Amino acid sequence: MSELLKSKGVKALLSGYLISNIGSWFRMLAVMGLLYDITGTTASLGFSIIIRYLPKFLVNIFFIHHISAINKQTLLLSGSLLSCLSVLTLAVTSPLHSVAIIYPLLVLISIGDSLIDPARMSSVRQLSNKQNMGKNTASFTIARELTMLFSASTGGILISLIGTTYTLMLDGISYFMAILLFAFLPRGFLSGKINQSEANPLLLAFRMFTKKTKVSLLLRVCFVRQLGYGIAMVGFSALVFRDLQLDASWLGWAYSAGGAAAILAGMSFRRKLKRSPLNPGSALNTLTLAYIVSVVFMATMLSAPSIMVFFIFVALYDASSIVTDISLETALMLHSDEDGAAFPVFFALEGVGILLGAMLYSTFLHEQSQFTVSIIVTLIMAISAIMLGLSRYSEKVKLSCSGTGSP
Structure with missing residues (x-):
């Protein structure tokens, strides 16, 4: 992994993933608290998890041929942009306390992530050979745990100090930062498209x-x-x-x-x-x-x-x-x-x-x-x-x- 990190492209790619992951933890905590405040039922907590995962699988099942025909960098940019705009809209509308607005926006965020995830998995495999695939995957997992440790504790504090709206805005900003990093990857760094098993x-x-x-x-x-x-x-x-x-x-x-x-x-x-x-x-x-x-x-x-x-x-x-x-x-x-x-x-x-x-x-x-x-x-x-x-x-x-x- 240390050899890979010598590349500016790899640094930008992984930084984009981890920064957006921090924002995602902020959003998860904020959305769960918001939905429970609105509905007063724990079923809404389950719905937030369902909406987080279900659209991803539906998109990848029914639009697999379209996804596998798109360049990896384009997938990263378009998915991050869709999620960014949806999160910022969620932040602005959160004071309305309307599940009719919140749930559709969460679906759009999940669809955006469904474009990012296959490109991310394919990128890790592209940058790793058979000998170092396991080491690089493990290193990425540890980095993800570290971001979770930071963002979960910080997210809880932020919700208490600045409220749900501004915490969600930070998630939108994290997606925007990821877009900037993905947009300026070296030319040809992420070559080719993903195959259907990756999509x-x-x-x-x-x-x-x-x-x-x-x-x-x-x-x-x-x-x-x-x-x-x-x-x-x-x-x-x-x-x-x-x-x-x-x-x-x-x-x-x-x-x-x-x-x-x-x-x-x-x-x-x-x-x-x-x-x-x-x-x-x-x-x-x-x-x-x-x-x-x-x-x-x-x-x-x-x-x-x-x-x-x-x-x-x-x-x-x-x-x-x-x-x-x-x-x-x-x-x-x-x-x-x-x-x-x-x-x-x-x-x-x-x-x-x-x-x-x-x-x-x-x-x-x-x-x-x-x-x-x-x-x-x-x-x-x-x-x-x-x-x-x-x-x-x-x-x-x-x-x-x-x-x-x-x-």
Whole structure:
């Protein structure tokens, strides 16, 4: 990654992504607080997540041929411009407290992001070869965690100090800054167009799901895990707003507590990996253990009786969750023979799982107690933990029967 950052084009490209990501966190916190103030129902929190993800998938499914025919830089610029104008309009109209205005604008922002995301994924793959793809993806993920840590805590403070309108304007400004960075990329830096699997990795996901391979198992685990997380993501906010009766600033601090713990745990785990790199078997063992621990912390977090207890278990969950993420992505790389093609699928399935989880919460669970929600999330996420455990057990039985030994 350090070699890539010597390029001015790479610096501008990544800076644009990260700056707009900071603004997106500001918007997420502001919109959740605004919708809850207007509606007084936690179902609106789920709708905000649904609107964030659903238009992306619909655009990429039905307009895949159009998207794959557009230059990458054009996609970045047009998507950022649409999102920028929509966010600024949302900021100006937010004092009207009208969901009839807010929801359509959120849809437009999601459509803008649906143009940015495939260009972003394709750009990372274009700038990486097979040997450094994993390292560059991991470095980008850590940078994204750092921006989350900064923007979640800062966003909560900004909402308290300057209000929702001006916080949303900062998101619009972040998109504008990204547009400037994308517009002045060196000529020919982002060459070519994206292919259809990058424009809509869900098509590739269906093909991978039908195979009986380790990659398919990992993708199924990812999907079920994110389904549970989608429910928990809304329940997480509902606990702060409804049960603890706190505002968006506390939600921001909760994300910050988790982000700080995740970064510390990730750095510690990364040092361990330098001394003892994971092999295919140990990656799955570590993934299984970390995942089981994260499920326990998730269940406890969702039924926390106070904000301080909530912060503690958010931190513990995110610390175990980042170890799960690193192990899952490492296992995916070690078992994949498609030169990184599984990664766009991996990130797409994360989004689909969160979308369906938010739909389940908004439709069936928004009136349930936090304890009930925590039980349902635990049961769903336990399914993928059992899938992993059974897979490892069956492998060991086969190896012991063949006399090969432990992987």
